[in-house]
Amino acid sequence: MDETPKRFDRIVAILIQLQSKKIVKAQELADRFDCSLRTIYRDIRTLEASGVPIYSEAGVGYALMEGYRLPPVMFTREEVSSFIAAEKLMQKFTDPSLGSHYASAMYKLKSVLRSTDKDYLSNIESRVVMQTAEPMFNNNSPNTLEVLFEGIAEKKQILLTYKTYERDETTQRNLEPVGVFHDNNNWYFLGYCHLRKDYRQFRTDRIEGIKKTDLDFTIEHNSLETYLTKTDTCPTTKVRILIDKKIARYLATERKYHGFISEKEIDGKIEMTFMCRDIESGFPRWFLMFGDYATILEPERLKTRALELLEINRQRLL
Numbered sequence: 024m025d026e027t028p029k030r031f032d033r034i035v036a037i038l039i040q041l042q043s044k045k046i047v048k049a050q051e052l053a054d055r056f057d058c059s060l061r062t063i064y065r066d067i068r069t070l071e072a073s074g075v076p077i078y079s080e081a082g083v084g085y086a087l088m089e090g091y092r093l094p095p096v097m098f099t100r101e102e103v104s105s106f107i108a109a110e111k112l113m114q115k116f117t118d119p120s121l122g123s124h125y126a127s128a129m130y131k132l133k134s135v136l137r138s139t140d141k142d143y144l145s146n147i148e149s150r151v152v153m154q155t156a157e158p159m160f161n162n163n164s165p166n167t168l169e170v171l172f173e174g175i176a177e178k179k180q181i182l183l184t185y186k187t188y189e190r191d192e193t194t195q196r197n198l199e200p201v202g203v204f205h206d207n208n209n210w211y212f213l214g215y216c217h218l219r220k221d222y223r224q225f226r227t228d229r230i231e232g233i234k235k236t237d238l239d240f241t242i243e244h245n246s247l248e249t250y251l252t253k254t255d256t257c258p259t260t261k262v263r264i265l266i267d268k269k270i271a272r273y274l275a276t277e278r279k280y281h282g283f284i285s286e287k288e289i290d291g292k293i294e295m296t297f298m299c300r301d302i303e304s305g306f307p308r309w310f311l312m313f314g315d316y317a318t319i320l321e322p323e324r325l326k327t328r329a330l331e332l333l334e335i336n337r338q339r340l341l
Contacts, residue, residue, distance in 0.1 A: 033058075034066050038075060041087050048084040103140045106132065107148045115153040116205075118227075120166035157228070159210050164230045171212050171233070174200045178240040181214075184232030185225055193231060194218070199240045202247025207280055213250055215242055222250055259298040262306060263320040266293050270316040281306050294320070307332055 033056050040055070041047055052063045067085060071077050076088035106129065113125040133141065160167050164184075174181045181200055186193045198214035201222070205211070210227040259282060266274075271286070271293040282297040299306045302322070307329045310317065319326045 030066070034069055037063075037066055038070060041077065041085060046084040046086050051084075098136065098140065100140060100143060103136065103144055104147070107144065107151050110148070111151050111153040116159065116210075118160040118165055118167045118169070120169045121172075124169070157208070160227050161229070161231050164227075164233050167227050167230050167233055168203065168210070170235050171200050171203055174235050175202065177235075180217075180236045180238040180240065182232075182234050182236055183225070183230060186229045186231055197236070197238065198223075198225075199242060199244065201244045201250065204247065204251065213247060215244065259300055260302050260322060260324075262297040262299045262302065262322065262325060264295050264297075264310065264317050265289070265320055266295060266313070266317040268293055270313055271295070274313070277309065281309060303328055 036056070037052055040052065049060055049063045049067075053060050056063075067077060067079070076091050077085055078088060079085045110125070110129050113122055117125070133144065136144065170181060173179070178199075180197050182195065183198050184193060184195050196216055196218040198216050200212055200214040203210065203212045211224050212227065213222060213224045215221070216223045262282075268288070268291060274295075278295065278297070282299045284296045284298055286293050286295045288294075297306070302325045307325060310319070310325075310329060311332060314329065319329065
């Protein structure tokens with residue numbers, strides 16, 4: 024098989040990626056193109072031999088010399104299709120400020136498409152709809168993500184006006200934003216809170232005001248993943264439930280939010296084990312959604328609490 028066309032495409036893609044970042048590691052390229060480091064080294068030498076000014080630093084990566092740029096590149100039809108989903112997602116899942124910036128970028132991007140690709144894009148973009156169940160941002164804070172991104176990039180503290188869920192009160196605090204993430208149908212950001220002297224996470228729909236300050240970060244923070252995967256020290260309770268197999272498969276997504284640990288099949292049913300933080304409210308309310316197909320094995324307190332919630336509902340329906 025002649026691999027010359029495949030190699031040519033890879034070399035062009037490497038050059039484009041070198042333009043997209045300040046520094047690109049060889050391992051990053053090898054992972055993307057599913058090839059060996061030796062292959063990447065050979066491709067880099069080919070680019071250098073063709074006159075592309077690349078400099079490298081051992082243990083750091085590759086970079087293009089300042090000022091070197093490729094002419095505009097054309098997009099494949101598959102890449103054009105991906106723009107549609109990205110645009111629809113940005114319209115529905117980001118705040119108004121960031122969404123408007125993305126819309127402006129899309130106009131620029133569409134302007135370089137071939138006429139046939141513009142028609143292709145136009146024919147299907149009205150046929151793709153993204154829907155959200157609840158607002159992800161407060162109307163009083165339409166630029167939440169934009170300010171967070173600026174704070175993270177420039178390492179500047181932000182001043183946050185936040186409404187807590189438990190006490191239904193609004194507080195102001197200075198934060199050093201570490202990162203933004205989407206989980207369980209909501210946007211969150213994690214930051215170092217100077218009021219609490221610790222890391223805290225905040226839901227964007229509860230942010231009533233946000234602005235960047237001129238105060239620099241006081242701490243060198245680790246990556247966001249470091250804090251999200253950190254072992255939580257909150258006390259937990261072991262929970263075991265037995266559930267019909269036909270229902271168990273529908274819980275694969277939500278169960279992780281309740282401390283799911285493991286599962287095993289017993290006589291055609293699924294036994295699930297959890298290390299749960301909240302058996303007084305969160306877990307029993309979730310369990311009652313499918314409780315007619317499940318049995319609580321332990322603890323006894325969870326059984327009692329589920330019955331209490333059922334009795335409250337029964338009284339209100341009388």
